[in-house]
Structures are given as structure tokens and as C-alpha cells.
Amino acid sequence: DAGVIQSPRHEVTEMGQEVTLRCKPISGHNSLFWYRQTMMRGLELLIYFNNNVPIDDSGMPEDRFSAKMPNASFSTLKIQPSEPRDSAVYFCASSLERGVPNEQFFGPGTRLTVL
Amino acid sequence: QKEVEQNSGPLSVPEGAIASLNCTYSDRGSQSFFWYRQYSGKSPELIMFIYSNGDKEDGRFTAQLNKASQYVSLLIRDSQPSDSATYLCAVNFGLTGGGNKLTFGTGTQLKVEL
Numbered sequence: 001d002a003g004v005i006q007s008p009r010h011e012v013t014e015m016g017q018e019v020t021l022r023c024k025p026i027s028g029h030n031s032l033f034w035y036r037q038t039m040m041r042g043l044e045l046l047i048y049f050n051n052n053v054p055i056d057d058s059g060m061p062e063d064r065f066s067a068k069m070p071n072a073s074f075s076t077l078k079i080q081p082s083e084p085r086d087s088a089v090y091f092c093a094s095s096l097e098r099g100v101p102n103e104q105f106f107g108p109g110t111r112l113t114v115l
Numbered sequence: 116q117k118e119v120e121q122n123s124g125p126l127s128v129p130e131g132a133i134a135s136l137n138c139t140y141s142d143r144g145s146q147s148f149f150w151y152r153q154y155s156g157k158s159p160e161l162i163m164f165i166y167s168n169g170d171k172e173d174g175r176f177t178a179q180l181n182k183a184s185q186y187v188s189l190l191i192r193d194s195q196p197s198d199s200a201t202y203l204c205a206v207n208f209g210l211t212g213g214g215n216k217l218t219f220g221t222g223t224q225l226k227v228e229l
Contacts, residue, residue, distance in 0.1 A: 031215055042219060042220070042221035043159070043203065050215065055216075056216055097215050103149075105161075
């Protein structure tokens with residue numbers, strides 16, 4: 001079975017441009033998580049969905065960031081407009097939650113560079 | 116604010132030795148604890164999880180949990196060069212801490228030397 005799929009794997013863009021990151025969770029998983037990882041701040045949770053519904057978006061840094069999950073097999077994280085400080089690796093993870101937190105499976109990540 | 120603390124390292128151990136990685140967390144109500152391994156340039160992968168006080172062993176890995184002291188550790192026996200990676204401690208703070216989400220520490224870099 002395929003793991004979590006993310007695209008693109010690398011993205012280089014200029015400040016002010018819109019960036020859209022995509023994620024396909026593992027089939028059958030009902031929770032999806034977006035993380036950002038930098039050397040300075042480590043791995044930070046941005047937002048997570050349960051059964052396609054956003055549960056906690058307290059980690060979204062500001063209004064420039066938005067995330068959607070239109071169905072159980074697809075999610076997007078959008079940054080508009082992008083800024084150099086958004087440069088990081090963005091991970092998507094999914095899990096099957098049965099009342100207790102379960103293993104989260106991470107995708108390969110998208111390395112974003114904003115010039 | 117719910118926090119997870121780890122020493123960033125690097126922690127250097129000789130091949131064959133025991134590596135001990137430590138993590139403290141801020142909330143006594145925390146319910147579950149996870150150790151992830153992350154190789155450079157790769158995504159995190161789960162090594163172990165533990166819910167109850169005491170030790171949990173899986174092969175060369177042992178997770179230890181002490182809820183009274185708010186402390187969780189990972190022991191790696193017979194360390195191998197392939198164990199060289201960053202180890203991330205993650206904590207679920209329970210319903211008061213945001214449901215199913217995990218809060219990660221910044222990780223400890225382990226180097227196993229030949």
C-alpha cells in the first residue's frame with residue numbers, strides 16, 4: 001500500500017507568490033496533520049483534520065496560511081502571499097484514530113524555498 | 116502552553132554502547148508518548164510508543180515512562196552506526212491539550228561512532 005503522498009517534493013518561488021502544497025493520506029486513515037519543520041523551531045503542527053473537518057488550527061501562523069480537506073483522500077495547504085520566512089520543510093501525516101492517539105505516518109515532505 | 120523538552124545534542128556514543136535519550140513534558144495529564152527517528156533529509160518514522168508507567172521493550176529499544184516525574188526516555192542497546200539520526204519525542208496532552216494532536220520536542224541528534 002502506498003504511504004502518504006505529497007507534492008511537489010521541492011518548490012522554489014519568489015516572495016509574494018502563491019504556493020499550494022498537496023497531500024494524499026493513507027487510504028482508510030481518518031486524521032490528517034500538516035507540520036512545518038525548521039532548524040530553529042523544530043517540527044510544529046500547523047493544523048489537523050479529523051474526518052475531513054478541521055479540529056485544531058491554532059498552529060497556523062497567520063492569515064496567509066490556509067488548509068482544506070475537501071474529501072478523505074486529499075488535502076491542500078496554501079500560502080498566499082509567500083514570504084522568505086516561510087521557507088521550511090512541510091510534512092503531511094495521517095493516522096487512524098480509534099479514540100486514542102495512534103501512530104502518525106509521515107509523507108516525504110515538501111521542501112519550500114521562498115526567495 | 117504545553118511543552119516537550121529535549122537536549123539537542125549531539126549525543127555521541129561508541130558502537131555497541133547504550134544510548135540514552137531523555138525527554139520531559141509540562142503537563143501531568145499527558146496520556147501517550149511517542150519516539151520518532153528522523154534521518155537527515157527524511158521524514159520522521161515511529162520507533163516506539165508508551166502509555167503506561169514503567170518500561171516497554173522492543174528489540175534493542177526500551178522506552179521508559181515516569182508520569183510522576185513527567186519524564187520519558189529511550190534506551191538503545193548495542194548502538195549501531197545506522198542508529199545515527201535525530202530522535203524526536205512526541206506527547207499527546209489529552210483532551211485538554213487538543214485531542215489527538217502530538218506536540219514534538221526539537222529532537223536529540225545521536226551519533227554512533229565506530
